[in-house]
Amino acid sequence: MPELPEVETIRRGLASHIQGRIIAAADFFGDRVTRRYLPGPQVLADAVQGCRIHAVQRRGKYLWLVLEPPVGEEFALVIHLGMSGQLLIKDARHPAESHLRAQFDLTGGPPVSHGEREAPGATGTQLRFVDQRTFGSLTGCELIAASGRPDGVPGLIGHIAPDPWEPAYDLPAVVEVMRRRDSAVKRALLDQSLVSGIGNIYADEALWLARVHGERRASSLSRTVLARVLRAAAEVMDRALVAGGTSFDALYVNVNGASGYFDRSLQAYGRAGRPCARCQTPIRRERFTNRSSYSCPKCQPRPRSGVGAERS
DNA sequence: ACGGAAACCTGCTGGC
DNA sequence: TGCCAGCAGGTTTCCG
Secondary structure, rough: OOOHHHHHHHHHHHHHHHOOEEEEEEEEOOOOOOOOOOHHHHHHHHHHOOOOOEEEEEEOOOOEOOOOOOOOOOEEEEEEOOOOOEEEEEOOOOOOOOOEEEEEEEOOOOOOOOOOOOOOOOOOOOEEEEEEOOOOEEEEEOOOEEEEEEEEEEEHHHHOOOOOOOOOHHHHHHHHHHHHOEEHHHHHHHHOOOOOOOOHHHHHHHHHOOOOOOOOOOHHHHHHHHHHHHHHHHHHHHHHHHOOOOOOOOOOOOOOOOOOOOHHOOOOOOOOOOOOOOOOOOEEEEEEEEEEEEEOOOOOOOOOOOOOOOOO
């Protein structure tokens, strides 16, 4: 799935295309995409219809549209891309994608491509949600107050911690929580309630940069080392954002269908058997909580194994 | 509070 | 050529 840099790339593209526009109509295909919205797809479609898109916001890997209804309070249309979700801006005449799960007809803005005008009777612009594996979801939610967030955050995002790009992100506080975690440091990095936005790719990249094996107990690492890991995560995600995110295939694309280029800059993730950029030792691949982890055997030695290892 | 596994899906790749 | 196992950027939930 898109991690923080990919989701932010999508957010920026979305904002430039749809902010200020009106949702004329919404269609959900099947009921799985709105499974987290208990009243069901029809109620959600009715709720968003006629709303103005006031802003496009993000925390970690969650995106939401701040919607202004003709009458009543602002609310959020919350979007999670799961493993394979895409948000695309398309002319309505463009044929439906094979895994199209939702579409929103937009009015009140510029046309999709330069030189085209929105003539009377012409089809307009659509925001489309395409999702092959259907782990992504769309849901409606009220906005609640949150520090550093003038528009608030969706209530159902309450358990998601600030990501490293938010003003409310407090690195020393995260370090203190991690120090008390008797779990693998990689698990802590992936815990969205501790710090959000980091997924499997950037966790491995951060650990490689910081020269720490992901199975080291967080509680066995010094404040200095934990801070180094967290700063490495922020740094590698900063650089990935500049490159437009990481694409391995057509599953991650921005709203214009373009890929990111950060895969060329990865130092560990997906590089099993290829030389470490620091010491030339071949990168190893290991299983970790039912997924793959990549690391340098020399720069990132495994913790001592055995009962009681790495415990204070 | 934490670890681990399973569940939720579709599609692609590599080995036999 | 076909079949099947394994794998993929994530989150939630349940069990111990």
